Amino acid sequence: xxxxxxxxxxxxxxxxxxxxxxxxxxxxxxxxxxxxxxxxxxxxxxxxxxxxxxxxxxxxxxxxxxxxxxxxxxxxxxxxxxxxxxxxxxxxxxxxxxxxxxx
Amino acid sequence: xxxxxxxxxxxxxxxxxxxxxxxxxxxxxxxxxxxxxxxxxxxxxxxxxxxxxxxxxxxxxxxxxxxxxxxxxxxxxxxxxxxxxxxxxxxxxxxxxxxxxxxxxxxxxxxxxxxxxxxxxxxxxxxxxxxxxxxxxxxxxxxxxxxxxxxxxxxxxxxxxxxxxxxxxxxxxxxxxxxxxxxxxxxxxxxxxxxxxxxxxxxxxxxxxxxxxxxxxxxxxxxxxxxxxxxxxxxxxxxxxxxxxxxxxxxxxxxxxxxxxxxxxxxxxxxxxxxxxxxxxxxxxxxxxxxxxxxxxxxxxxxxxxxxxxxxxxxxxxxxxxxxxxxxxxxxxxxxxxxxxxxxxxxxxxx
Numbered sequence: 001x002x003x004x005x006x007x008x009x010x011x012x013x014x015x016x017x018x019x020x021x022x023x024x025x026x027x028x029x030x031x032x033x034x035x036x037x038x039x040x041x042x043x044x045x046x047x048x049x050x051x052x053x054x055x056x057x058x059x060x061x062x063x064x065x066x067x068x069x070x071x072x073x074x075x076x077x078x079x080x081x082x083x084x085x086x087x088x089x090x091x092x093x094x095x096x097x098x099x100x101x102x103x
Numbered sequence: 104x105x106x107x108x109x110x111x112x113x114x115x116x117x118x119x120x121x122x123x124x125x126x127x128x129x130x131x132x133x134x135x136x137x138x139x140x141x142x143x144x145x146x147x148x149x150x151x152x153x154x155x156x157x158x159x160x161x162x163x164x165x166x167x168x169x170x171x172x173x174x175x176x177x178x179x180x181x182x183x184x185x186x187x188x189x190x191x192x193x194x195x196x197x198x199x200x201x202x203x204x205x206x207x208x209x210x211x212x213x214x215x216x217x218x219x220x221x222x223x224x225x226x227x228x229x230x231x232x233x234x235x236x237x238x239x240x241x242x243x244x245x246x247x248x249x250x251x252x253x254x255x256x257x258x259x260x261x262x263x264x265x266x267x268x269x270x271x272x273x274x275x276x277x278x279x280x281x282x283x284x285x286x287x288x289x290x291x292x293x294x295x296x297x298x299x300x301x302x303x304x305x306x307x308x309x310x311x312x313x314x315x316x317x318x319x320x321x322x323x324x325x326x327x328x329x330x331x332x333x334x335x336x337x338x339x340x341x342x343x344x345x346x347x348x349x350x351x352x353x354x355x356x357x358x359x360x361x362x363x364x365x366x367x368x369x370x371x372x373x374x375x376x377x378x379x380x381x382x383x384x385x386x387x388x389x390x391x392x393x394x395x396x397x398x399x400x401x402x403x404x405x406x407x408x409x410x411x412x413x414x415x416x417x418x419x420x421x422x423x424x425x426x427x428x429x430x431x432x433x434x435x436x437x438x439x440x441x442x443x444x445x446x447x448x449x450x451x452x453x454x
Contacts, residue, residue: 003451006411011441011450075412076454090440093425095401098360 002083008075009090010035010044012062014083022054022061034062034070034087042073046080053087060087105266106208112265119264120219123257126284127227127250128308132325133288133301135159138249141282142290142297148276149190156296162324163289166298167242170291187292188246195280198273199259206267219261223254226312230335231322249287250302256280301325309334317343333368336361342369351378360400367403373423376405389437392430393423402428406436411453 002014025032027048034044034053050068054061062085070078108116135157143153160166207215228251259277263269269277291298305323309315313335314322320329320343331343341348342362346369354375357363367375381395381403390408397403405423413419426436438448 004449006450006453008410008412008454013441013443072454078452078454088441090424091442092440093404093427095364098364098400 002081002085005070005078005080005085007044007070007072007078010070011088011090012070012080012085013088015061015086016084017056017061019054019056019061019063022056025053025055025060027053032062034060035089040073044070044072044075046070051080061085062087104208105206105211105262107211108265116218116261119261120223120257123219123223123253123260123284124226127223127253128306129250129285130303130306132304133159133299134286135299137286138290138299141279141286142292142299144279145191145283146292148272148279149187149194151187151190151294154293154295154297158296158298159301160298161301161326162303162328163245163300164324164328165326166245166289166291166300169298170243187294191292192246195273195276196255199269199277202269202273203259203262203267207262215258215261220254220258223257227251227254230308230312231306231314243291245289245291247287247290247292249289250284251288252280253284256284311335319343333365336365338362338365342366346370351375355379358398360397363397363400372403372425373405373407376403376423385432387433390433392426392433392436394428404428404430404436406430406433406440408437 004014005012027033030048031043031045032048032051032053034046036043046062046064046068050066051062051064054063064080064082064085066082068080070080138159139157142157146153158169160169204212228248232248232251256277259267259269260281263274263277287299288302289300301324303322304325305320307314307316307319307321311334314330314332314337315334316331317333320340321332323329329340331338331340333343339362342365349366349370354363354366354370357366376393376395379395381393383391384394385392390406392404392406395403403425404427405425407421407423410420410422424436424440426439430436430439432445434445434448438445441448
C-alpha cells in the first residue's frame with residue numbers, strides 16, 4: 001500500500017476506487033497540474049507520461065502508472081509510487097456569516 | 104386584464120430594469136432648477152401651493168443639520184411632514200396600487216413586483232441607504248428620496264407600459280414621479296419651504312450591490328460627507344484609508360463583530376493572534392494550536408505549522424491556518440485542513 005504524501009498545501013491520499021465516470025484532465029506542456037497557486041502561478045505537477053489525472057464526481061484523482069516525481073517551484077520534490085491517489089488541497093476555515101440582530 | 108408579457112415586452116424588461124437601476128445609482132450633480140420645477144409639479148399635483156423657498160444643500164447630512172439647528176425649534180415640523188407625506192405620497196400610492204390590482208393578474212403582478220419593486224428596493228434602499236445614518240445623529244429622514252424611489256416608480260411605469268390604465272390624476276402623479284426619480288435625490292417638502300439635497304458624487308458597490316470600497320469612500324457627497332464600507336459593513340474611515348492605524352487594542356475593543364472582522368481582514372488574523380498574546384492550547388509534532396475569544400463572534404482558532412521545505416537562507420517559515428472553533432488539538436486541526444480526522448491523517452513524506 002502506498003503512503004500519504006504531502007507537498008505544501010497538497011496531500012496525496014492513496015485509494016482504490018472505480019474509475020466509472022472519471023473525466024480526464026488534460027496535461028499542459030507535458031505536465032499534469034495537480035494544483036495551482038492563485039497569485040504566484042506556481043504549481044504542483046507530475047510528468048504526464050507517468051500518470052493520469054481525472055475529475056471523479058468533483059474530486060481530483062491521480063493514477064500513477066510508473067514511479068514519478070511530484071514537483072513544485074518552492075517545495076522539495078517527492079517521489080510517488082504507482083497507484084491511485086486522491087489529490088486533496090488544503091483548506092482554511094471561514095467563519096459563518098454573522099447574523100445581523102435587528103434593532 | 105393583463106396576464107402575460109409579449110415576447111417584445113419580455114425582451115425589453117431587463118433593459119427597463121437596468122435603466123431604473125442606473126437612475127437610482129446616478130452620481131451626476133442635481134440640476135437645481137430642474138429639481139425645483141419637478142417638485143413644484145408635485146405640490147401642484149397634491150393641490151398644494153408650491154413652497155415659497157427652495158433650499159439646495161450638498162448632502163442629506165447638511166439637510167439634516169439644517170433641520171436640527173434651524174427648523175426643529177418650531178414644533179410644527181413633525182406635523183408638517185406628516186401632512187405633506189399624506190398629500191404628496193400616500194394618496195398616490197393608494198391610487199396606483201388600487202387601480203393596478205384590477206388589471207394585472209396575480210402571477211404577473213408577483214413577477215413584476217418581485218423583479219422591479221423588491222429587487223430595486225433591495226439594491227437602492229436596503230443595501231445602500233439604510234446604512235447611511237449614524238445612530239448618534241438625531242435624524243429626521245424624509246419619505247421623499249428621489250432617485251431611490253425608482254423601485255416603486257419603475258413597477259408602476261412598466262405596468263403602464265404594458266397597457267395598465269390609471270385614472271388621469273393618478274397617471275399625472277406617476278409622470279411627476281418619473282421625472283423626480285431622474286432629477287432628484289433626497290428632498291424634504293414642507294409647507295413653506297423645501298430642502299433639496301444633491302446626489303452622491305461617488306458610489307461603489309460589490310457584486311452583491313452592497314456598499315463596498317477597499318481604498319476610498321464607498322459613498323461620498325460633494326461636500327465631502329462620506330461613508331466607508333466593506334461588503335456592506337460600515338466602518339470608521341481609518342480602517343479603509345489608514346489601515347496601518349489598526350491596532351490590537353482597537354480590534355479587541357471594537358464591540359461590533361462585523362466591523363471587527365473587517366479590521367481583522369486588514370490587520371491579519373494571524374498577526375492579531377500573535378500580537379494579542381493568544382494562548383497556545385495544544386502543541387504536538389504537527390503544529391501549535393492557538394485560540395482567542397472574540398466577543399459576539401466565533402472564537403478565533405488557528406494552527407501554526409512550519410513549512411517542511413527550508414527557505415533559501417535555511418530557515419523554516421511558519422504560517423497559520425484557521426480551523427473550526429471546536430477543534431482542540433493541533434493534529435486534529437491540520438488533519439481538518441485536508442478534510443480528514445487526526446487518525447486518518449498520516450503523511451509519510453512531507454516537503
